[in-house]
Amino acid sequence: MARTQPSEGDRRRGSLSAPVGRGLVSSGQVCILGHAGPSRTASRPGGIIQLSGSQVTTGGEARSVGTKTQNRPGATAMAVGNINELPENILLELFTHIPARQLLLRCRPVCSLWRDLIDLVTLWKRKCLREGFITEDWDQPVADWKIFYFLRSLRRNLLHNPCAEEGFEFWSLDVNGGDEWKVEDLSKDQRKEFPNDQVKKYFVTSYYTCLKSQVVDLKAEGYWEELMDTTRPDIEVKDWFAARPDCGSKYQLCVQLLSSAHAPLGTFQPDPVTIQQKSDAKWREVSHTFSNYPPGVRYIWFQHGGVDTHYWAGWYGPRVTNSSIIIGPPLP
Template sequence: MLRRVSQPGAPTAENLLLFFSPCGHHEASHRVVDHNLKMQKIPDVSIKRNKGLRRPEMGARPSRRRLPADQPMALDALPPELLVRVLSHVPPRALVTRCRAVCRAWRDVVDGPTVWLLQLARDRSAEGRALYAVAQRCPPNGEDEEFPLCALARYCLRSPLGRNLIFNSCGEQGFRGWEVEHGGNGWAVEKNLTLVPGAPSQTCFVTSFQWCFKRQLVDLVMEGVWQELLDSAQIEICVADWWGARENCGCIYRLRVRLLDVYENEVVKFSASPNPVLQWTERGCRQVSHVFTNFGKGIRYVSFEQYGRDTRSWVGHYGALVTHSSVRVRVRLS
């Protein structure tokens, strides 16, 4: 193997040649054109043996050669079963918005159930293990024309278990998300009179001197709970509401929660009618809660309905205060 070495002020490459053996070591003898070295008065450069490396003396710069970079591995060359496992480590939103558009093979993986089941299997909490067992027994039944994504993909994107499915539960966004009927001077939004534990905002809805009504319809399937999971008898729906009164005026409060089928027909309901709060009694917030279990098949919606008014018929907003309403879905562990 023949290499050329040049230095500042040295002769041209044609006048200085170093011969190397095929194994990379220097030959015992090397040839240098002495005539040009003497004419230009350039000191000789000695080449020493040093474990196969050449070390030019007199301040010669070391070689800056870089090792060739490893070639990136092409994921499209992976077998399908290995590609599914690799993509299962990608966050759900990136899978849907980025990976699905790469190619047809990746789209088929994202649209299928296997990659999402692998994501569910990584949740080793008690609820995660229970959900994975139910998902294997009651997988989504094919594709839904109403929703283009796989039902398991919607679940992983929305993460409905344990999350409050009521939107704007404390009135921090006014009346967005609620169907409202105003009585008297209508509904209003105010600051809480007392601290409500766990509330995302310390604000509340306030009623007036006539009956005020508001309702929110929660679509469980749209929130990510697939229909077969709802029909599995392993799901519980927990509802709760906080309410209270002003100290100087009494109030009346009512709560009704109905589970509806796909046609919004009532299947089962829960109603709460606490005793009215009297004037000049201790103010504070009270909680009403209920857990729906064994509610049968076909449930699709939760209708969360609140009523309130005051007991003195005063102009203004002296009626029942309601806040931190919640609808949560959980897997039964036993």
């Protein structure tokens, strides 16, 4: 049966009873209050949104009295029967201030007008620009701006405690040989050499193999199954390691994309890196990007470590820090 397209009147009529945030949309009425000044800010959900010299509130901030509303001395509001009577560009501007998940889960089902507006590319480009995900001169192609927005909003290092600031919290010590894993501080000279001045500590291995790992649960981190299976965004893995100048060492890394049953769907395992004694002690970066991997990825397993090659008591093996797993499009 062919679907009947709603008329303009039908699009602008509809139940507005779906709550957004904490009462952001509680009825079909909206109050527009006079406000001096070109303010253009948004409050938290449930508060007043100020737009281009007007305040718009739908959370019961103003008290309706007949056809006019008094919110405070000097401010008089005129009640509009239906929020959909506002111009569409105003509705779009309002939507840019509502959290994305609320837009899709709570606002989009309200009526066909809201659905059509929320599906517009313009809205998601505005949200990306407003939150700094793109710049005004952004010229890179984007296949789906809605997906792009979500991936950028989720973008962060998914490994917890990558720089040993919390000891071994979040890490599983799979192999703890020799004098075992240890956390040390970067010296002042080492901090000057390291490319990230925020890194102040590292993990160091011993004279028998030391390996530690961490499992990233993608759903727990906000990456729902359909997003991963349909979009399959790039997954970038990085790690930093260094040897001591007075002792040789061997570094190793393995990263796997895992299914819900923890079966491997993709693996990055470069050959172990052996650094000879009296070599430079500079920090080195290893990186890899997973692309076009099979659907079904639910976890990412990251393991690294190594051993010193002279079997000296103490902690003379490779040092590791600033590890990262980042999903999604690059920064502008």
